[in-house]
Amino acid sequence: MEDTNFERSAHDHVVGMIREKIEGIKELAKKQFVMDSTSIHGFDHWEQVLINGLMLSMQSGVDPIVVELFAYLHDCKREDDHQDPEHGDRAADYVMELRGSGDLDFLTHLQYSLLWEACRLHHTGVTSDEPTIGACFDADRIELIRCGITPKSYLMSTAMGIRIAQKLEQHKKFIHVNGN
Secondary structure, eight states, X not given: OHHHHHHXXXXXXXXXHHHHHHHHHHHHHXXXXXXXXXXXXXXXHHHHHHHHHHHHTTXXXXXXXXXXXXXXXXXXXXXXXXXXXTHHHHHHHHHHHHHHTTTTTTSOHHHHHHHHXXXXXXXXXXXXXXXXXXXHHHHHHHGGGGGTOOOOGGGOOSHHHHHHHHHHHHHHXXXXXXXX
């Protein structure tokens, strides 16, 4: 029984340390954001991407730590709410900067690579068979609805993301047909 309590205590300590690190990354990302925090790509959007991402993280093979970090970092280097085709590259560069400074030292090399790739490509319209990257893409794309854009199922990467987009597409057709 003592080993179990020790293991639980050690696990809780590690989880607490990771939570602190993630909160620190979130604060660093906020400091990088040059637009108004209430912009369409601002802090509320990041939180919605996080909520979507945690839901999508229930799928097999998805790393919730990477998804959470993606939520805070993917748009932190955006300079424009409209056209900003380099913001993904800038976000990926910032991920590299965070790694170089030791702020992402709690990630494995695989987690770092997944985060970097998801940030770099999230805005390009590609899909991914890699579960974590796909969940990151889908978490962000589900939020297109906030702009009046119905996410397209063929641009989603995960089974859950595809299903959500299909339901939103059906809802849009229903409203169009019924005039509501």
